[in-house]
Amino acid sequence: MTETSQSIEIEQCRKIGAQALRDLPDLIDDSKLTEWFFQFFYDGQACCFRCGAELSERSRRSFLDGRVGSCRACGKQNRFFGGTILAGIKTNATSFLLVAALLSVGVSSRDIANGTNLPLSTVRMWQKKLNPETAP
């Protein structure tokens, strides 16, 4: 190994964690993420938030694509994150998930904001939503 390639390797080691933290939300496969959320929030069942009826296949597809899944039984228009803690969150769900993961292992909201380039106010708002007892 030459001195130059060794210094390149050291530089890469120094940068990879910070770069990964910033870029991870863009590297996540959206369809896998949707499936993950679908399993986590709905246990794989697309049901109406109001009456509990199972959505038709067409409504289910629409629901999973992030559009409205209308209920034939009661007419409610169900949105994918409508019945979850992510309802009303304006930033993308991937960033929220990353913040939730980092908070779960004790990373401070300030360190998360610095590492992800998300506003500290956003990270603290999500922290308050996820874990009101520990939020500043």
Ligand SMILES: [Zn+2]
């Ligand atoms: Zn319904």
